[in-house]
Amino acid sequence: MKLLLKTSILVIPFIIFSFFYLYLSKDNSYPGADYKNFNLPSFELENLYDESLISNNALKGTYLINIWASWCITCRIEHGFLTQLNDSNIRIVGLNYKDDRDDAIEWLVKYGNPYETVLHDYKGSLALDMGVTGAPETFLVRDQMVVAHYRGEINKMIWGDVFMPLIKGEGLADAK
């Protein structure tokens, strides 16, 4: 019994220490990232500019879907990085989330439009089907399949750590 007590005094702290070491030193520092794959939900939404209907089948290839709104302050901060991505020929589809059409257009005129297409999701119906909790959020879509989802602002670091490993060697930049 004494031996058992002595060994457990050594073993139990060791187990606890290694448990915390394993879990705390793990390098998954992006709680906003989710790599669950799912089909892009079917939708039919209006184009922000000309109100023509766009369906999920109209979007082809590999591209980003970025959820944004003119009322969203973080989107304004993220906007500079999206512009950079667009400049390096990354395709971005904007999903304007619960926003007034005129406000959204004005916002894009004021700060520039990095989006290839902007969908107007006034009721947030597509956003709800995609598991969007707010703005900004960004999805990586490949052939009608969502392969990455990031909740929150994306920047150079997150782009490099979360998205780049998935699109490396694919030539997303040449897709445009």
Next chain:
Amino acid sequence: MLNRFLFLFFISFSLFAEPYYEFNNNEDEKRFFSLIKEIRCPKCTSGSLASSNAPVSEDLKKVIAEMIEDGQSDEDIKNFISDRFGKETLYDTPREPNTYALWYSPFVFLLICLVFFFFRKKS
């Protein structure tokens, strides 16, 4: 004269209120209010849909009310939400292989303690 003014003072605005979510019967309404307590708001660190007025929670409550009206089961509704927002939205964690440790490890520990307790040698 004073009485009339007093009467005005006591008119409640809620007299003119209309229900925000409408249901066919009380049973449905009860289901709605118990469901929104069992589902976590995806936008909040920890709070139920009932406690949240974030835009996404408002949308989800609307969807839940509609699905109840459609006659869908609690199971369907919870699946609909956890498919989109992840299993962490369910306060009642499902018993699945990857949650067995969470659910059953306390009993295993208890068992180990009991074994130690009953089989110890008295000095």
